[in-house]
Amino acid sequence: MTTLPQIDQDQEVRTSQEEHHEDFRMFGLATFLIADGMTFAGFFAAYLTYKAVNPLLPDAVYELELPLPTLNTILLLVSSATFHKAGTALKIDDSKNCRKWLLITALLGLAFLISQMVEYFTLPFGLTDNLYASTFYALTGFHGLHVTLGALMISIIWWQTRSPGGRVNSHNQFPLEATELYWHFVDGIWVILFIILYLL
Amino acid sequence: MTISLDNSKEGETKSLQPKGWLRYFSFSLDHKVIGLQYLVCGFIFYLIGGLLASAIRIELTSPLSDFLPRDVYNQVLTLHGTIMIFLWIVPVVNGAFGNYLIPFYVGARDMAFPRLNAVAFWLIPPSGLLLISSYFITGAAQSGWTAYPPLSITTPAAGQMIWILSVLLLGGSSIFGGINFIATILKLRRPGLKLMQLPMYCWAMLGTSILIVLSTPVLAGTLVLLSFDIVAHTGFFNPSLGGNVVVYQHLFWFYSHPAVYIMVLPAFGLVSEILPVHCRKPLFGYTTMVYSIMAIVVLGFVVWAHHMFTSGTPPWMRLFFTIATSFIAVPTGIKFFNWVATLWGGRISLNSAVLFSCGFIVNFVLGGITGVALAQVPFDVHVHDTYFVVAHFHYIVYGGSVFVIFSSIYHWYPKVTGRMLNEDLGRFHFALTFIGFNLCFAPQHWLGLNGMPRRVAEYDPQFTFVNQLSSVGALIMAISILPFLWNIIQSTFRGPVSGNNPWNALTPEWLTSSPPPIENWIGPPPLVKEPYGYGRNNKDSNEITTDT
Helix, strand or coil: CCCCCCCCCCCCCCCHHHCEEECCHHHHHHHHHHHHHHHHHHHHHHHHHHHHHCCCCHHHCCCCCCHHHHHHHHHHHHHHHHHHHHHHHHHCCCHHHHHHHHHHHHHHHHHHHHHHHHHHHHCCCCCCCCHHHHHHHHHHHHHHHHHHHHHHHHHHHHHHCCCCCCCCECCECHHHHHHHHHHHHHHHHHHHHHHHHHHC | CEEECCCCCHHHHHHHCCCHHHHHHCCCCCHHHHHHHHHHHHHHHHHHHHHHHHHHHHHCCCCCCCCCCHHHHHHHHHHHHHHHHHHHHHHHHHHHHHHHHHHHHCCCCCCCCHHHHHHHHHCHHHHHHHHHHHHHHCCCCCCCCCCCCCHHHHCCHHHHHHHHHHHHHHHHHHHHHHHHHHHHHHHCCCCCCCHHHCCHHHHHHHHHHHHHHHHHHHHHHHHHHHHHHHHCCCCCCCHHHCCCHHHHHHHHHHHHHHHHHHHHHHHHHHHHHHHHHHHCCCCCCHHHHHHHHHHHHHHHCCCHHHHCCCCCCCHHHHHHHHHHHHHHHHHHHHHHHHHHHHHCCCCCCCCHHHHHHHHHHHHHHHHHHHHHHHHCHHHHHHHCCEHHHHHHHHHHHHHHHHHHHHHHHHHHHHHHHCECCCHHHHHHHHHHHHHHHHHHHHHHHHHHHCCCECCCCCCCHHHHHHHHHHHHHHHHHHHHHHHHHHHHHHHHHHCCECCCCCCCCCCHHHCCCCCCCCCCCCCCCCCCCCCCCCCCCHHHHHCCCCCC
């Protein structure tokens, strides 16, 4: 039995222009999000270690207020649902509803950022006050950066779903699907962050 | 959902990419061009890192710091470590050979994400220049490639910040590359090609890419926190502000221990490609090789704290990490014995590629043995931060990875250029490298056992002779690069034409012309189900001519 490759010489020469393959951009994005999640995992691990081994002085302990971050959690969870509605609308080429839900999602993201800023300005500690303050701002700030990027991407998708003229439609759903996956990821991270930072 | 690769006509495709030498300086999307860009760029940084190593060895020929001022010595050793790891070994064993070979091995015409691939490469030269330029602008970082705080917080900030930025860029490049390899190997395989039929290098790259994707982001996050400490005066890792330096060490080694496997697993894969071809035997124990790579990937994540046995690590942690680290010797040992068994009874042609591969096996087993020794707490606490550790990891990363890089260059040079290298010069290069390397690093075991600390420009005069011996070895290593460079340069123009498959190899990259056409195959990609099926029919085993 020969081990040489089975090259079909008679088959006509094909070039890549005719070859089609599965779209694995979502796979690549998911891999990237796993990597991104590991950054958060590193921050969480650092925070929990600090909590376990670096006790604070009694006068430096703060009880974090819960109402605002709870509101933030609700905002983000609702925005995940509205983004999903936008995706469903795009699949049936319902551009009007898709744009409506995208706009709502972007506004919810913006509301989250504003609410986060309000919390920052009302907190009794600053970035360099102590270790917990620094970790708090690093974690929420890094997450806020993700929300900012997400809100910008949603705005771009919203612009690109305009009809006529937009590039995102039922034939090219990838930009919206990718942003949606990213947005769900950012929401999921927030839920973990909320539990670890505010509830534990 | 399907997408087509390119809708443009043949003529237009050609005009998009520059031809000839110019394409190696362009934002080319061809995986073969990107692979060579990685290789040549990495090699230039290797020469720079080698010059820095020479400066270190010249300084250490005398016990006093007379050649370099102390702070310059610290900068030089920091740059040497960072350049060799992040700009030479990691980009070359992953980026260079991975980009060149993986699409061939999975039967594809390019990587899964060609543009991301080009971006990943083009992040490297700027960050390398950024890193080196810091030496001339403000003075480079002085805290070693580990950048442990509080040293990295108290040494001059500008150099350290440039170092952090540069490593963040290189980490990003590495992650992009890793995502690309995972997608290419898992998703872009030619229909009909099963995972367990892939050449071993694919498995090594899959394991390495998993390590990169899961561990590099942790380093990135850590370095961002460190830069906050330096610039914004937060106290994450600053004990005087309530921070904790050991947390930095945990986070850093969570990346940097897997980084050792990121440097050496691809080398394992490359050796597994080279040996069967030149021994005319199938790779011994394919399945165990695959499982041992995956075992190393899993174990690689739970051994990091063996770098921290002297950092006040609690006893249970010492015990756990000693045992976990010792376990790594099992899959590594399996691979070692599989290579020996591949060589055993083979029709070995002792050409330069095989010599370097065998040199790798010898060096790597020595480095592996000292590694097992270092994993034991009672031993490690005595030799921690001494030259014993320096000797150990140079046996792994130079004796291991760099030997394999040279072996791979000798093996795949005919593929890339269509010409043969000069074997005599190659063997001479091997002899110089092997002798120089062992003369340079073997004595350092003795230095470490006798208590000479690493990363210090001055030392006790009783160590003078052995240090001079080591420096002579370094000189031979430095000279050894000359026959190699001459060989590469003159063979590119005057080397004998190799033909398409000078080694009679069966792996897919040899089943096209040398050098390969722009999309790898004219006609459909071949289906290679037995990449190591050597010696299984008479025709194959009788027609072996590997000498030129």
